[in-house]
Amino acid sequence: MTSGHGAYDKWLAKINLDEANWSHRAKCLSKNGQIEEGWFWRFRGMLSDSELIEKSFLQNIEGKGLYHIVHIPWIFPDGTAGKSDWSQDEWDFLNEALSETFNYSGGFSSEYEFKYLCIDRPSLSHFQSKNISHSYFKDGLTSHDLNNSQVSKCFINNYATGFKFILDCVVDGDAKVEDADVRIDECYIRNFVFSGHKDARRPLLEISESEITTIYISGKFSDLFIDDLICESFDISNSSFKHGTFTGEKSSIILNAENCYFENRVIFTDISLGIDITRNSSFRHAVFADKLIFDNVEVFFSCLSDIQLGGPIDLDLRDRSLEAGFARELSQLQSLKEPAYSESLRNSLERACQIICERNRQDGRKDLEKRFRRMELMARTASEHTEPSTKFINWFYREFSDFGFSWWRPLLGLVLSWFFLEPSIC
Incomplete structure (x- = not known):
């Protein structure tokens, strides 16, 4: 089996795989209600089910019912193997069956949407310019494979390359896009790589209601919009953006924004940017030319060490005051068993408070200036290397x-x- 059960189970939760059964597919209509899918797979209605069975185009799967071979799933919902146990000869026969069917029945209009396919790479040529949903792609997929047609609610194994829209899909591998606007919605992706080096227009990236294990972004971009994203490692280091918006109560991101440049206002709202002091985001040496806003955010101050603030900073922590957040962070780093690591984090905490204090002084926010000055001194006092007189x-x-x-x-x-x-x- 080439794909992990975890990713496949996430895909099964999005669809009803029972609809892949022939008793259902034979009655499905196109969007305009004119053509039955069964009519297409029956060679324009010329062949009966018994004749399709004789050709082995319809197969009776023990305990599951009758399936057209293009609709036999990779694995059934109960864990029973489908095409996951197929030999190469069986995949070759599927491609021959598709060739014969399409040569006789012709193609559907662009309004039609093929569903519940389970196909390998040689079979892709039959579905160019066709919209596909609820389907399984065994050998990965590129936008050119389907001539940029729309793919949704699909499981893509190994890789997905070049898609501008990845909608409600599971990609159990790498998704890669270069120099194009990208929208990802309701997806599970193992790894996502996005680069913007060649397009002077500067592409934008929008991710919503998705779970992506790792994201790596490099280059120059216009807008970065994140809403309800779960990501264990989100690396945008050494990149530049015009705008940045990170929001959503479901969002939990470990963000590496070191050496980033943000040209305009950046907003973080209702998200978590760290689990604890050791699993934390980093904005080290990032430049925020305009206002930086943290609104109801789970964030550790030490991640803001050595940032450059060209405008005001608003900092509102989730479920605790600034002082309570500082005390929690100081307590966590003091409990670490590695003195050198603890001291490094303490120094980052002190430095972050110093930078925020100075920014508030420049903006005339006297109360916030004093509060962060107090936290800066408390962090300094906590160091074992501070002089006794100090x-x-x-x-x-x-x-x-x-x-x-x-x-x-x-x-x-x-x-x-x-x-x-x-x-x-x-």
Whole structure:
């Protein structure tokens, strides 16, 4: 079996494979209601079912019923092998049967949609310029194989190359597109590679309601729109974008945006950008020329270390205050068993707070400036390498002024100082 059960099961959840049975396919109509699919597979209605059985074009699958050979699935929903156990001779016979059928019956109009096919690469030539859905492609697929026709709700094994629209499909392998606008909707893809190096127009990418294990993007692009995406590794490093929007409560992304350049406003809304301090996104050395917005986002401050902010930054964490998010992050990195790694993350946390503090100072946001200044000092104090004198000053500043946020602590400190020093003065 060339494809994983997990990916195949995800595809089965999208379709009703029972409709591949001949009792159903023989009665299906085209979109305009004029042509029965069974009429086509019966050689323009000239052959009966018994004659198709005699030619082995219809086959009775034990315990499953009668199937046209083009509709026998790769694996039945109960796990019983279908074409997954076929020999090369059987695949050759399928191609011969398709050649004979198409030569006699001709093609359908572009309005017709073929469904529930299970075909190999040699069979693809019969379906050029045909819309196909609910089907299984054994040997991968390129847009040229079907002359750029539409493919939806399909399982594509090994690879899918050149498609501008990948709609509600499962790609158990690599999907690759170069220098073209791409829309991916309701798909499961193992690996997606998208490059934009040659087109001066700068292509756009839109991904919605999909699960993609790894994504690698390189080049120059216009818009990047992500909505409800689950992705274990999303690498856009060293690329540039005009706009970026990442949204969706279902979105969970580990994003590598190191050395990226964003020309205009970038928005992250309702998504998760990290699981914990060790499985986290990274924006190191990324440049945001305009405003950067995190709205109700699961994000760790340390991932923002060494970013360049050309405009304001709005930072709103999911289900916790900024201080609570900082405390959680500091606690996690201090619990790590590798001191060098822990110190590296602590330094990133301190640096991120310093950068955000300075940006808020430039924008006149005094409250946020003070809050991030306080977090910066707390992160610095947490380092084992900080000088004792610096730790004492920071401790004193914290205890007797809450890093400048308390007006009564200095007064309390003055009273306590007078109380303890008064006897010696007297």
